[in-house]
Amino acid sequence: SQLAEENSWALSVHEGESVTVNCSYKTSITALQWYRQKSGKGPAQLILIRSNEREKRNGRLRATLDTSSQSSSLSITATRCEDTAVYFCATDAGSNNRIFFGDGTQLVVKP
Template identity: 75%
Template sequence: SQWGEENLQALSIQEGEDVTMNCSYKTYTTVVQWYRQKSGKGPAQLILIRSNEREKRSGRLRATLDTSSQSSSLSITGTLATDTAVYFCATEGRGSALGRLHFGAGTQLIVIP
């Protein structure tokens, strides 16, 4: 597997709290993406961070990337009940592996109103 975690993680927090989800990956990548999948829908890309970036922000989202430790994090500030979803990180291979997204098992985030 591309990723260190094999099993879905679960987090349950109160609305308004901040949360950080982590991923570690095993092989070289130039891009780490975070996807969110809400119940009954397909994954939707939230944020993309490149290997030459250490941090990327988008609204309440903040992604970090540490290529030396091959890890990435996604933080959400001021969570809302509508943030309840499964969050996946994904990397793309290079060369012949272009287009092959490798997903982590994901984090099930439950935000309690």
């Protein structure tokens, strides 16, 4: 069973618009991380948000965490074509050694 999953398979927006990707998870966590994976590349960390944090920002990115509903969101403002990628949430599910990834949401930003 999946311990983390994104709520949309794919999203499409036009450049300049904002978009939000949502994620839900099933167990208690110490942290949740958002990754981006571009075609043919490995995942790259975007934002790490710990269980005692509610919001974290990184430039045009904003992550939120709601431990009561076991959900997180990643918002991207002023999207650019180069934001086109698969976005994953990942949790530690309380593990000290491993990360559990969701399936990912494919985001396409059109010119």
